[in-house]
Structure formats: structure tokens, C-alpha cells
Amino acid sequence: MNSWQFVGNYQIATSMFDFEGKESAVILIIDDSRMNQMLLSAMLKEMGQIHCANHGEEGVMLAQTLHPNVILLDVEMPGMNGFEVCKMLKQQPNFESAIIFVTAHSGSEHEVRALDAGAVDFITKPFHDAVVKARVSAHLLLNLQTHYLRNLVNLDGLTGVFNRRHFDEMLAQEWRRHLRAQQSLALALLDVDFFKRYNDALGHQAGDDCLKAVAHCLAKSTKRPGEIVTRYGGEEFAIILPNTSQEEVLGFGHYLCQQIAALQLPHPDRPDLPFVTISVGLSAVLPTLQSEPKSLIAAADAALYRAKEQGRNQACLGKS
Numbered sequence: 001m002n003s004w005q006f007v008g009n010y011q012i013a014t015s016m017f018d019f020e021g022k023e024s025a026v027i028l029i030i031d032d033s034r035m036n037q038m039l040l041s042a043m044l045k046e047m048g049q050i051h052c053a054n055h056g057e058e059g060v061m062l063a064q065t066l067h068p069n070v071i072l073l074d075v076e077m078p079g080m081n082g083f084e085v086c087k088m089l090k091q092q093p094n095f096e097s098a099i100i101f102v103t104a105h106s107g108s109e110h111e112v113r114a115l116d117a118g119a120v121d122f123i124t125k126p127f128h129d130a131v132v133k134a135r136v137s138a139h140l141l142l143n144l145q146t147h148y149l150r151n152l153v154n155l156d157g158l159t160g161v162f163n164r165r166h167f168d169e170m171l172a173q174e175w176r177r178h179l180r181a182q183q184s185l186a187l188a189l190l191d192v193d194f195f196k197r198y199n200d201a202l203g204h205q206a207g208d209d210c211l212k213a214v215a216h217c218l219a220k221s222t223k224r225p226g227e228i229v230t231r232y233g234g235e236e237f238a239i240i241l242p243n244t245s246q247e248e249v250l251g252f253g254h255y256l257c258q259q260i261a262a263l264q265l266p267h268p269d270r271p272d273l274p275f276v277t278i279s280v281g282l283s284a285v286l287p288t289l290q291s292e293p294k295s296l297i298a299a300a301d302a303a304l305y306r307a308k309e310q311g312r313n314q315a316c317l318g319k320s
């Protein structure tokens with residue numbers, strides 16, 4: 001059931017927030033002037049949680065962890081200026097915030113430059129209360145609606161983690177990003193052990209609940225920025241792990257096995273243990289122009305097969 005909340009003059013469903021686990025919209029103000037931070041915060045406080053950064057570097061860092069819906073970005077700042085900050089923000093994976101430039105300059109040349117840099121709008125100083133509120137609430141609403149629709153397309157209906165379609169898109173995107181940066185990209189493919197027996201013993205409904213609990217635990221266990229948990233199909237899940245090497249990834253696989261076993265979800269019909277476990281196949285590779293993302297999947301898949309063969313409830317590393 002939806003409850004409703006106001007953003008500016010608009011009433012919107014709180015389910016738009018629920019997808020992100022947020023309770024309200026998030027607005028980030030990046031401005032070196034404390035006075036401007038205070039003025040803008042006072043004007044916008046009804047619209048959501050307000051966070052402030054005093055310079056560009058801090059703003060980029062906060063944007064990475066807060067995933068704000070709207071960023072108000074001062075153009076003239078010491079150190080990195082607003083255009084440089086905007087460029088860095090846009091390079092972040094999964095960046096979806098609406099950037100509104102804040103500038104003392106008006107005129108078409110500045111407007112065009114701001115929009116060319118990737119901003120959705122700009123606000124001129126001195127601030128006009130009604131104009132600031134109207135512009136921010138319009139972009140906040142648009143950002144939430146876009147985000148909500150994107151989630152409907154990209155999320156798995158049963159478990160709430162990302163779906164296979166999003167996995168395919170993100171793996172291709174991360175592959176290109178890691179090829180450019182020459183960094184190692186890793187993948188975990190995992191499968192619930194003896195899941196057919198679980199369904200047969202407890203029914204499909206209980207099987208669905210089990211998949212939800214596993215997905216929730218996997219999502220809680222992946223904390224680094226850019227890590228993406230997806231339902232790969234049936235009782236199989238895949239996790240994309242950016243900037244992760246062969247040495248690191250096996251440890252992560254063991255950790256996932258432990259986390260799921262620690263749930264102690266009773267499994268009434270398996271030959272070895274009385275609770276639900278997973279098997280995990282892992283792979284990590286430095287992408288090259290000659291290789292393709294499917295090599296990463298094939299290696300993780302072969303490793304998953306080995307983990308099953310060797311007795312389940314364990315993680316194996318594949319060769320890619």
C-alpha cells in the first residue's frame with residue numbers, strides 16, 4: 001500500500017522512495033559559502049533530507065554514498081570548479097542525480113555551458129525563494145519518477161534485487177569501464193543447494209520465501225559502491241564486483257556461503273545438512289580488447305559446477 005508525501009506542490013507515492021530504502025528525497029548542496037548553504041537549506045528543508053559539502057571533492061564523495069536525487073552545484077568554487085565537479089560526478093557508475101548549477105552569472109552563454117556540461121537546470125544568485133523552490137521541486141519529482149520507472153524495468157518482481165536484463169546491461173558497461181581503467185572485474189555466480197527438494201518438501205510458496213531471504217542476505221552482504229546483486233534466473237543469483245582481483249574474490253565467496261548458512265533456514269530434505277546453503281562460482285579478469293564479458297560468466301559457471309561437484313556449501317574460483 002502506498003502512503004503519500006509532498007515534494008514541493010506535488011504529492012507522490014512513498015513507494016518511489018522505498019525502492020532505494022530511503023524514507024525521503026535527498027538533496028545535496030555543494031557550495032563553499034556557508035551563507036548560501038544556509039539560505040538554500042532553509043528554502044528546501046520541506047522537500048527532503050538536506051546535506052551540504054563545502055568543496056568539490058567532498059561533494060563527489062558524498063554523492064557516491066548518499067545517491068542524492070538533486071544536487072545544487074555552485075559554479076565558482078576554490079579548487080575544483082562546478083564544471084569539473086559535474087564531469088567527475090557524471091563518471092560515477094549508476095549516477096542518476098539531477099544536477100542544478102548555482103551561479104552568479106546569468107545570460108545565454110552561461111546557461112548553454114551549464115546545460116552542455118550535463119546539468120538539467122541552473123539557478124542564479126541572489127536567490128529568489130519561489131524560483132528556487134519551483135525549480136528544485138520540479139526536478140526532484142522528475143528524478144523520482146524516472147528512478148521509479150527504471151526500477152520497475154530493472155528489478156526482479158519476486159526478490160527485489162536487480163533482474164537479468166539489468167545484469168546484462170551492467171556487466172557490459174562495467175566491462176568497458178574496467179577495460180578503459182585496466183582494472184580487474186570480478187563475478188560471483190551462486191545457486192541455492194538442493195532447492196528442488198526444498199520446493200518439493202515445503203511447497204513453491206515457501207520456496208519463494210526462501211529465495212527472498214537469500215536475496216535479502218546477499219544484498220546486505222555486498223557493501224562496496226558499484227556492487228550489484230541480480231537474480232540470474234530461477235534459484236541462481238549473480239553479483240558483479242567492480243575493482244576486485246582474483247586474490248580478493250575467493251574470500252568474498254567464502255563470506256557469502258557463511259552468511260547464507262548463518263541464516264539457519266531449515267531445509268527438511270537434504271542428505272548432509274539441516275539448513276539452506278549456497279554454492280558459489282567466482283571469476284576475476286583484467287578485460288582486454290580481445291576478450292568478452294561472456295568469458296567471465298563461463299569461468300564463474302564452471303567454478304560453480306565444481307563447487308556443486310565437490311559437495312556444495314562452498315566457493316570455488318574459476319580460470320578466465
Ligand SMILES: Nc1nc2c(ncn2[C@@H]2O[C@H](COP(=O)(O)OP(=O)(O)OP(=O)(O)O)[C@@H](O)[C@H]2O)c(=O)[nH]1
Nearest residue numbers: 191192193194195196197199204207208234235308
Ligand atoms: N519456489 C520457486 N522455485 C523456483 C523458482 N525458480 C526456480 N525454482 C526451482 O528451483 C529448482 C532448481 O532445481 P535444480 O536445478 O534441480 O537444482 P537443485 O535442486 O538446487 O540442485 P543443486 O543445484 O544441484 O543443488 C527447480 O525445482 C525449480 O522449479 C522460483 O522462482 N520459485
